[in-house]
Amino acid sequence: MKKGYIFISFILLILAGAFIAFHIYRNIIPMSPYDTGNSAGNLHNYGLVFEMGDKVYFANPYDSNCLYSMDPDGTHSKRLTNMGVKYISGANGILYFYMDSSNTSGKVTGLGSATNQYGVYRYNTKTGDLKCLAREMCGEVQLCGEYLYYQVKTDGGYLEKIKVNKTDKKVVYDEMASPVCYDNGIIFYSGVTKDHSIHMLYTQNGDYTRDFLTGYYFFPVVKNGYIYFMNGESNYSLWRASLLTGIPELVTSDRIDFYTIDDRYIYYAYSSETNPALKRCNLDGSDPVVLYNGIVNSLNTTSRELYFKVYGNDEMMYHMPLDGSRPAEMFLPQ
Missing domain, CATH: 2.40.10 (Thrombin, subunit H)
Structure with a gap:
């Protein structure tokens, strides 16, 4: 009888250990300093569509902009959230986005339709786990290495960041700078209140900034060694400049x-x-x-x-x- 009790206790101990190990594994958030989310061009356009792995994720306009997944050919669509999303980004099977209850799916009734939620969220595409990382009224969001950088709209507006495992939250910059143009550890952004030049924010070296291109420029996008931008001094035409020389040239008038x-x-x-x-x-x-x-x-x-x-x-x-x-x-x- 005593041996049987010991055996049962041993089995229960193994099962408990396996459950704890599974729980820890399930909640590990993969991260890398080299991770990058959605393209700057998409995020300048509200980040409504994002491709990761063999799926496309999108804010469904026919269902209050709730987050959906589908195959690249548009088949097998599936709703993932009950509220509207934008600035969809992600890496390693994890999605990040801004979500709020100003748009709630008409397909949801009861308590699920009477919520008041908002903030930067994380969604695990493998487990379906949804977690709020920052309860803030936010603008643009981008995955920059191991951190999410996002605009906070309250208190005059500023740029904030938080690690994807929901640690190390801090204010980065006192303007509501756009974080979406991220390339090799650097955020290129247009000034908001002090000027409208393009600046560089070094995310992996203490979040320090320096000037890059002086002018009246908007919506920077880095591609193939160039930075593209709309030139407010030239009727909002599209220009680009080499990242090496910084010399602007007209792309289209x-x-x-x-x-x-x-x-x-x-x-x-x-x-x-x-x-x-x-x-x-x-x-x-x-x-x-x-x-x-x-x-x-x-x-x-x-x-x-x-x-x-x-x-x-x-x-x-x-x-x-x-x-x-x-x-x-x-x-x-x-």
């Missing part, structure tokens, strides 16, 4: 409202009183073509598709292949 960039093309909302359009050009500005006629916004790309919205209809999204081989059509996740 078109007035631009929004733009995003992939490895081959620049996609932009051409601002015109008579012929507004969604246009595409090469990275040096050559070979411009019209992809869609109308006033567009919210330009987001994946490895296969360009997604966008049309002014005045925020509850609908369009998409088309990146190469323009098929005309734009309504995006209807299946």
